[in-house]
Amino acid sequence: MNPPLPSPEIFQHVRIIMGMVVGLSVTRLLNGLVRIIQHPGQTRIYPVHIGWVLTLLLMLVHFWWWEFWLVTLPSWTFETYLFLIVYAIVLFFLSAFLFPDSINDYTGYEDFFISRRRWFFSFLALSVVFDLVDTLIKGPAHYAMFSVEYWFRVPVYLVLCGVAIVSASRRFHVAFVSLGLLYEISWILRHFETLT
Template structure:
């Protein structure tokens, strides 16, 4: 079977899981808008929701490069499905079914930050493997910045797991979101 046909099959399954992730985040945001006084908001939480929405949209865009894979294996397919599942878990960590055990999103986020940032670190590692799967021509377009970016994100996730410092979390999500926007605009504006 030609690689593009396999890619279309894999893309449909990945799309279902990514669609569930986006739906979870959008439903959470709509719930906040519909019931603004129900649960106290936390800007860091909202920042990570926006960051993850951007990551999900970006993921869907950059995975188009998989169409150029010369051959597919079950391991590649399984890797991609697990990657999308990790992204779904991040969405679920930001908007669980209920946060009634917590005083608000700040209390919830800080209490559950270890899970969130452990999975966020996993996405960084999955992105690294995903980049390598796409081949030398793909990862060569990122220069040394990519190889600096990966360990920095892993270190920041480790700090985020360890510290409940509100200043650190505000700085991390602010710089992280701005950097992601700039990274996408510099590297992924077009697929060529």
């Protein structure tokens, strides 16, 4: 039997694999944005769609930053490793739902986004659940820094995702992405500005 590896060495290995998946997600979003800039008349843009692209880019950058806390895990299991890889894959799916290979079957990004919203918001809700488990994995000290706001944040996001799945209301979707992006920026500045 091989001697166990120190936790920081395992973390570096896991971080590389997660980084590959997160890198694919960021690449997909950036390629989609560049395609819109390069061919502005090819497909009609939709501000809500662009808002979620920006929100997801921020979430991906944030994900990569907050996962550094995993370096403090005293021990690793395959289940923890698999969970983190699947979490990164969920984020990749969100990126792919925002920029598919082709939207030729749709009149533009609004038509595409509204007709495929069930998939997008189902995976967004799943990412909220994954975030909760990820926070608990990092231990009580990590969780304690969020106080009661975290237990407010999780169910509110889940409810809003549920409404977004069933509602095609343009006003609701504008409000959700606007408030979601502002809240995400606020959350990062208040809780994750430094790793100390």
